[in-house]
Amino acid sequence: GESVGLHLPTLSVQEGDNSIINCAYSNSASDYFIWYKQESGKGPQFIIDIRSNMDKRQGQRVTVLLNKTVKHLSLQIAATQPGDSAVYFCAENLRGLQGAQKLVFGQGTRLTINP
Amino acid sequence: GAGVSQSPSNKVTEKGKDVELRCDPISGHTALYWYRQSLGQGLEFLIYFQGNSAPDKSGLPSDRFSAERTGGSVSTLTIQRTQQEDSAVYLCASSLRVAGGEQFFGPGTRLTVL
Numbered sequence: 001g002e003s004v005g006l007h008l009p010t011l012s013v014q015e016g017d018n019s020i021i022n023c024a025y026s027n028s029a030s031d032y033f034i035w036y037k038q039e040s041g042k043g044p045q046f047i048i049d050i051r052s053n054m055d056k057r058q059g060q061r062v063t064v065l066l067n068k069t070v071k072h073l074s075l076q077i078a079a080t081q082p083g084d085s086a087v088y089f090c091a092e093n094l095r096g097l098q099g100a101q102k103l104v105f106g107q108g109t110r111l112t113i114n115p
Numbered sequence: 116g117a118g119v120s121q122s123p124s125n126k127v128t129e130k131g132k133d134v135e136l137r138c139d140p141i142s143g144h145t146a147l148y149w150y151r152q153s154l155g156q157g158l159e160f161l162i163y164f165q166g167n168s169a170p171d172k173s174g175l176p177s178d179r180f181s182a183e184r185t186g187g188s189v190s191t192l193t194i195q196r197t198q199q200e201d202s203a204v205y206l207c208a209s210s211l212r213v214a215g216g217e218q219f220f221g222p223g224t225r226l227t228v229l
Contacts (some may be wrong), residue, residue: 036220043119043206043220044158089157100170103150103218105157 012112023073023090023107032093036077039086085113127227131213136192136224140209147190148208197228
């Protein structure tokens with residue numbers, strides 16, 4: 001079964017507010033995590049990643065937090081905009097042959113930004 | 116400067132028929148991945164290719180599924196004797212390098228098996 005899952009399937013926030021999307025993973029040996037954004041009819045788009053030797057990483061309006069103790073990952077989006085409405089997936093990297101990435105995805109959280 | 120492209124964008128087929136889905140990765144990307152996304156679900160890894168090395172087929176759900184990558188570029192995912200449970204969006208991704216490289220996804224092929 002999947003080793004990565006999300007706590008909430010849907011999340012609605014007001015435009016301009018901050019949002020937090022959560023993710024739990026079960027493989028304590030995973031060393032790399034990625035957040036993807038998927039808009040309707042499109043493939044997933046990379047947002048931000050984090051390696052297990054870090055507990056926080058910031059991008060433009062986004063921050064990923066990693067808590068290895070409880071195997072929890074979160075994505076914070078600051079000052080949300082209508083364009084942030086999408087499904088967000090966390091993915092856990094399991095090393096395959098030759099060190100390739102084998103991403104295990106969670107089911108996704110649908111984020112809706114209300115005007 | 117084109118991204119990953121996939122064709123067709125939509126495919127409707129009858130149960131029992133074979134289908135071929137095509138993926139054109141970003142030029143120069145050495146790794147190519149196939150995923151399956153069922154309605155409202157996350158992505159399920161199917162197979163990946165790295166250069167001329169043997170592909171990792173560990174995610175293929177049955178022997179009806181196969182994939183090829185010719186010349187280290189274009190890839191074709193073939194599903195034989197399609198079943199209704201094969202209906203899903205099939206996504207292809209490529210990355211510049213295998214280990215730790217960001218995967219760039221195509222728009223997917225939506226397969227519907229009647």
